[in-house]
Amino acid sequence: MQLLEDRIRRDGKVKEGNVLKVDSFLNHQMDVRLFREIGKEFKRRFAGEEINKILTIEASGIGIACVTAEEFDVPVVFAKKTQTKNIAGDVYTTKVESFTHGRVYDIIVSREFLGEGDKVLIIDDFLANGKALEGLAELVKLSGAELVGAGIVIEKGFQIGGDLIRAKGIHLESLAIVESMNDQTGEIVFR
């Protein structure tokens, strides 16, 4: 998606340790005009697919998911991150390892809002090692719903997540795939 790649090149900041900061427009300050274009692009890429629910994860996926959901005219459900040990039986839950924060957390979705008959599109802002996306896919599986695909705004193509998800046969659409980036020069190369 050209508009997105241009924006990442203009406002993204490459930091040491393969960090791409896009918090001026994507995940701290949020440019909702760009989100609308992102939503339309997801709608185009999953055209013809039957989708009745969008699943995302708190916090930074929620804005993109909501704007995208209007394009599909479906509700959003967001998975909650929790470190609570005793989860009540009325939720689906799985564990996700966060490399960024160096810890394992539980993600949960209420059984009320995901289940058999649901055709689910997962939306998230980033795909790197794929752990969050695997966790969301696991929640869909546990619920008996059908996973139609996953739409990602920025995929770090040099990390394992994309290959891992595609190898599972999941229909993955990433709007910008970063092939490489250089924290010395600030250069970003897209696939």
Added chain:
Amino acid sequence: MQLLEDRIRRDGKVKEGNVLKVDSFLNHQMDVRLFREIGKEFKRRFAGEEINKILTIEASGIGIACVTAEEFDVPVVFAKKTQTKNIAGDVYTTKVESFTHGRVYDIIVSREFLGEGDKVLIIDDFLANGKALEGLAELVKLSGAELVGAGIVIEKGFQIGGDLIRAKGIHLESLAIVESMNDQTGEIVFR
């Protein structure tokens, strides 16, 4: 807002301890059609006000803030909750006491995204004791930005927050104010 009150009556669940569960359409599963009507209503209530930024707090405020932001054609900034002790100097931070979770947490906003010249509308899903909203107002003050007002989806009118915020002279618009509710009968009375 009649549409919202009707929806709360229909799908809201009154639980023991003054808990109003609206997670089927507001803060776990999210009805983005309703969000659009909510956004339009905020736009109507703050018509004529100069607003160039919407501030909210993760996680459940983000979806409503993003849809509302499209009505105002402004970006959203969301404050992050953190328990990290050492916050870098490039953020504004204040403490918020959570009664729901029985703990104190820091909320932070990057200095890059809030500052002098900004005219800020705060948007959030709930107002009860007002601690989160006070915290957000404090971040606006720290940044040197101007607080234009606060738009809340559901105010628990029987708790202190609304009075507290209005007493400070903040222009507060709550789309539904719950005057009382009964966890035995499930009855909800609006102001």
